[in-house]
Amino acid sequence: NAGVTQTPKFRVLKTGQSMTLLCAQDMNHEYMYWYRQDPGMGLRLIHYSVGEGTTAKGEVPDGYNVSRLKKQNFLLGLESAAPSQTSVYFCASRRGQGWNQPQHFGDGTRLSIL
Amino acid sequence: DQQVKQNSPSLSVQEGRISILNCDYTNSMFDYFLWYKKYPAEGPTFLISISSIKDKNEDGRFTVFLNKSAKHLSLHIVPSQPGDSAVYFCAASGMDSSYKLIFGSGTRLLVRP
Numbered sequence: 001n002a003g004v005t006q007t008p009k010f011r012v013l014k015t016g017q018s019m020t021l022l023c024a025q026d027m028n029h030e031y032m033y034w035y036r037q038d039p040g041m042g043l044r045l046i047h048y049s050v051g052e053g054t055t056a057k058g059e060v061p062d063g064y065n066v067s068r069l070k071k072q073n074f075l076l077g078l079e080s081a082a083p084s085q086t087s088v089y090f091c092a093s094r095r096g097q098g099w100n101q102p103q104h105f106g107d108g109t110r111l112s113i114l
Numbered sequence: 115d116q117q118v119k120q121n122s123p124s125l126s127v128q129e130g131r132i133s134i135l136n137c138d139y140t141n142s143m144f145d146y147f148l149w150y151k152k153y154p155a156e157g158p159t160f161l162i163s164i165s166s167i168k169d170k171n172e173d174g175r176f177t178v179f180l181n182k183s184a185k186h187l188s189l190h191i192v193p194s195q196p197g198d199s200a201v202y203f204c205a206a207s208g209m210d211s212s213y214k215l216i217f218g219s220g221t222r223l224l225v226r227p
Contacts, residue, residue, distance in 0.1 A: 042217030099146045105157030
C-alpha cells in the first residue's frame, strides 16, 4: 500500500519556467491538500480539494494552480516559477467527513528555483 | 499573525525521561488538535489527536493534554526513546467542512542516549 506518492522528489528550475507536481493516493480519499514548508516555519496550505473536480484556495495560493480531474490525483502547477517558490512541497489526503480523520502525507518534493 | 505557536524551537531530553512539547493557539474556533512527527526527508506522520470536548487523550507512551481556557495543548512522551528524535508539529482545525489544518512551526526533539 503506497499511501500518498509525490513525483518528482527533487527538481531544480530556472526563474520563469513552469512545472507540475503530481500527488497520487491509493486510499480512495476524498480530500487532498497541497502545503509548502519553508525553513523555521510550519506547513502552509496552498490549495485543497474536497472531492473530484473541486479545488479551493488555501492560505498562500498566489503563483500556483491546481487540478483534481481524477479522485486519486491532485496536481500542483507553477506557471512561471519564482525564487520565492523555493520550498519543500507536501501533499496530503484525508478519507472524508468526520473530525477523527487525520491527514496522511507524502514524503515531499524539494523544489529549488534559481 | 500565527494562529498556532510552538515557542520552543528545540528540546533535548535524556533517554527514559519525560519529553513535554508545548503548543499555544489564538483562535477559539479551533476544535480539533493533532500532533505530527517528522523525520528528515520524510513527510509528517500523524501521532495523536484530541477533540475540544476532551482534556486528555492517551496512546501508549504519548499523551496529549488540552487546556481550552488557556488555549494551550501539550504532548507528553514517557519514557522518551532515541527513536523519538524528530521534529514535532502541532496542528489545529476549526469548524470547517474542508478540515484544513493550521500548523505550528515545529519543535525539534533530541533524545540523548
